[in-house]
Amino acid sequence: MPELPEVEVTKQDMNDMILGSENSPKSKTIAYALPYTKEFYSAKTNPKNNKRDFIAQILDYENRRKLLSDAQILSIERIAKFIIISTNIGLHIIVHLGMSATIYPIIATENDKELIASGRGLDFLSLLNTSTDRVFAKHHHTGFLLEDGRIFLFHDVRRFGEWAILNDQELADFKNSFISSWDPHLSDFDPKSLINFIQNHPIQSTKKWVNSKMNLLAFIGKSGAIKGCGAIYSREVIYESGIEPSTPICLLKNKDWTKIANAMRDVLSESIMDGGTAFNTKESDKADLVRARGDFVRPSGVLSRYQEKLKSYKKKH
Known part of the structure; x- marks a missing residue:
């Protein structure tokens, strides 16, 4: 996806x-x-x-x-x-x-x-x-x-x-409708903005993310709180941050969120530079054939390359 x-x-x-x-x-x-x-x-x-x-x-x-x-x-x-x-x-x-x-x-x-x-x-x-x-x-x-x-x-x-x-x-x-979520815009990326979101934005009613027992992987990849990070990049971000994916987010400190934010910036920026991820795509493939089978191809026809750099998603550690 x-x-x-x-x-x-x-x-x-x-x-x-x-x-x-x-x-x-x-x-x-x-x-x-x-x-x-x-x-x-x-x-x-x-x-x-x-x-x-x-x-x-x-x-x-x-x-x-x-x-x-x-x-x-x-x-x-x-x-x-x-x-x-x-x-x-x-x-x-x-x-x-x-x-x-x-x-x-x-x-x-x-x-x-x-x-x-x-x-x-x-x-x-x-x-x-x-x-x-x-x-x-x-x-x-x-x-x-x-x-x-x-x-x-x-x-x-x-x-x-x-x-x-x-x-x-x-x-x-x-x-x-996106006010209650955080979108990692890379042009003005600042770890402090993620920390502010965690500390001040409610999940529902008055409960805030900073008090949630949800684990880190679910928070980044499934909760909808971080827009744009799904199954692939949530795992890559957490791997780069060095934090255990099962850690409840209520236990994370500001220094942890800074690591997560910096990892998110680095992973997403590098993937964008490489044209994103397309798992079944090889360098010798033609863009039309890649698109025909339902894999991602950008409009310019340049093939994705970040799949070659994945360190966590679908990997055994």
């Missing part, structure tokens, strides 16, 4: 590829937002699906996506494991990579453009997913066409990912 580093490098690539820089500006105009495939819509609206985030927005997706034609993309940011693509009309595409999703950019053919412009986006996706000579990956479920002819596709083999459109108020409410 993509965690913070994989989401961060996806965001970085999309920033480079869509927003560019002052010296190398890119097309920021959405020509058309694509519909959902029937398979993706069914997966997202199925009552048996216990995780139906943004259900109201998904049900209204058809209306909202049509409003994005000619909208300008203003920013692409990450919060926790979500990517937020904001436009100048107060609508925001929110993306979660789930278990197996990636963003796949391609160059539209003239036939692609004609199909999409004529309102036949589903036909375009169907043809793409059944093509034998264009792309290996066959699970493209939505995306958008930019004015310059590039299409950014949402590819999700297992359909656990999320792709929805939120308005300004919905986005504000969504961001507010």
Whole structure:
């Protein structure tokens, strides 16, 4: 499952590829937002699906996506494991990579453009997913066409990912839902901010994390308190910190949290530099084939390398 580093490098690539820089500006105009495939819509609206985030927005997706034609993309940011693509009309595409999703950019053919412009986006996706000579990956479920002819596709083999459109108020409410968690933003990373979170943020009602008997591994990887660290990076962080994973967090001192915070900064930063983790990926693999089998590939097509450096996850000690 993509965690913070994989989401961060996806965001970085999309920033480079869509927003560019002052010296190398890119097309920021959405020509058309694509519909959902029937398979993706069914997966997202199925009552048996216990995780139906943004259900109201998904049900209204058809209306909202049509409003994005000619909208300008203003920013692409990450919060926790979500990517937020904001436009100048107060609508925001929110993306979660789930278990197996990636963003796949391609160059539209003239036939692609004609199909999409004529309102036949589903036909375009169907043809793409059944093509034998264009792309290996066959699970493209939505995306958008930019004015310059590039299409950014949402590819999700297992359909656990999320792709929805939120308005300004919905986005504000969504961001507010993260107030009770800590997001390790590496640009302004400070161990003191983690210590402050532990000491002052409540788990529920008045009980604070500093008094919790939850073990350290569960706290980092499963509690939802630390956004973006799951099974992989929680183990790597704890291994680097040198602290026993089963230690109840109520027994940890400030010096321990400083070790944990520094380990988190180092592990996440190095993974981001290496393009994240993709367990079944080898240096000789092709990006399309990696994506087709549901492994992580960043939008630029550069393969992940951090899996070669893992010291704890799935290792015997």
